[in-house]
Amino acid sequence: MAIDVGGTSRAPTIHEVARRAGVSHQTVSRYLRDMGPFKPATTERVEKAIRELNYRPNMIARSMRTRRTGVLAVILPSQLDAMPTPTLAGAAKAAHAAGCFMEISVVDGTAQDRAARAIELLESGRVEGVLSLSALPGLTDRPKGPGTAALTVLDQYDDDLRGIGPLADASVMADIVRSLAELGHRKFLHIAGPQDWASARARRRVFEETVAELGLVCGGVVGGGWGPEVGYAAVSDLDAASGVTAVVAANDYVAMGAMRAAHERGWRVPQDLSVTGWDDLGTGRYATPSLSTVSVDRQGQGRQAMSRLIALVRDEAPPVVSPEANQLILRESSGPVPPSGSAWRGDT
Structure with a gap:
């Protein structure tokens, strides 16, 4: 009141x-x-x-008495249309569990501008710690000290909030290709993401390397976007006589667009065409058929980064548990290669 x-x-x-x-x-x-x-x-x-x-x-008055505010700040580049919600959710949960408040500071401009804002926050006396999800030139992790807050630099997003580093790890792509090869698939189509993203480039590179290493056939690399329309167009344009039996999509949205196009062409998934995605979106789990994909623990990345910051604030040992690595999840959309010589394709 x-x-x-x-x-x-x-x-x-x-x-x-x-x-x-x-x-x-x-x-x-x-x-x-x-x-x-x-x-x-x-x-x-x-x-x-x-x-x-x-x-x-009155938090300001309290902080003057106790030298503690319980406030932790997260610094982000100003690309709000690419907000890394799962990472922020994981960080917020870790902060809440530690009895702290988390606030978000969105900074326009360059990495140097973000570094300048970080220094302002570190020396403001208003926050106990600062977490940056992207690089801060000249700044690295440091504990809380006299007149300054603690700092943790996750450095897993670039200036446009596109995943880099561990978030761009594409090593599981090799597992996708190998698993499909073990099911008998020999000719693959990759529907790639936008190549100005490190993650999309890495997935394409590992796809092509693994196909070549296993002596398989690349039926093409098409696409160049993250939306379902990209997958839909790729499969709609696929020659029925191409011999491609496995579609490896850059993410789940692209994969679901590909499955929709296959359905409209009368191609059954996975009996006629296997499809895999990436990201393990909830919608993919409940699709018909359920989508094979790669689980990426973005919440775990945010949770661990915030836990590192809290340890620096409290002069405690850093967390030793790492986020779960990317994992391949095979579901109903991937299956054995169609019987050789069968007339399994034909547009309706």
């Missing part, structure tokens, strides 16, 4: 909480700073007064 004074409202004070609870304001202050112990009855009265008045502590 707000206190109405002369037609205007203001936030309740610690003294008003104390009066309602029947204790001194020093007791309320000690309670808010977790400086007990307190009698159960006292705790109950103070908590009830705080709830009834909807009291919110």
Whole structure:
């Protein structure tokens, strides 16, 4: 609640909480700073007064007394249409579990601009730690020190919030090709993502290398986008006599577009054409058929990065558990190669 004074409202004070609870304001202050112990009855009265008045502590004043704010900031480039939601969700969960608040600072401009903003936050006294998801020139991980907050640089996104480093690891692409080869497939089509993305380039490169290494046949590399329309167009344009029996798509959206085009052409998945994606989207799990894909633990990346930051803030040992590596998940959309010589293709 707000206190109405002369037609205007203001936030309740610690003294008003104390009066309602029947204790001194020093007791309320000690309670808010977790400086007990307190009698159960006292705790109950103070908590009830705080709830009834909807009291919110003055974080700035509290931080001046305790040198702690409980606030952790995440710095992002200003590409809001590419917001890495799973990574941020993992970071937020780790912050919440540690009893901290997480705020997001979106910075326009270059990496140097982000570094300058990071320094402002580190020296502001308002936050205890800063996590950057992309590189900050001249700055690296550092613990909390006199007059400065702790810093963790994840450096897994570029200036346009496109995944790099571990998020661009494409080694599982080799597992996809090998698994399909073991099912009898010999001719593959890769529907690639946009080649200005490191992850898309890496997936194409590993695809081509593995096909060549295993003596398989590349039936083409097409596409160049992340949307379902890219996969739909690629399979719609695929020659029925091409001999391609396996489509390896750059992500799940592309794969689902490819499956839709196959359905419209009368090609059964996986009996006539196997399709795999990447990212393990929830929609792919419930598609008909369910989509073979690669699980990427982006939440784990964010959770680990925030846990590293919290360890630096608290001068604790860093976490030793790493996020789960990318994993191939084979579902209903991939199966054995069609019987040799069968008239399995034909547009309806």
